[in-house]
């Protein structure tokens with residue numbers, strides 16, 4: 001089973017397996033999400049899942065439903 005993950009604002013849609021790291025799904029789609037600690041502390045990798053709110057992509061798994069992910073562009077990272 002796979003689900004669709006849609007990355008905004010570039011509107012890139014990629015298939016992913018539930019449980020797969022959002023950060024890795026983004027990388028597979030050619031999207032670079034800034035990272036730092038990769039442990040959930042620095043929030044450099046923060047993205048927003050529509051209807052759910054902000055999450056750290058390094059720790060967040062793809063849910064078992066299709067989602068839309070809003071990427072932040074923070075010039076400080």
Ligand code: FES
Nearest residue numbers: 036037038043058
């Ligand atoms: S890279 Fe630091 S919280 Fe994800």
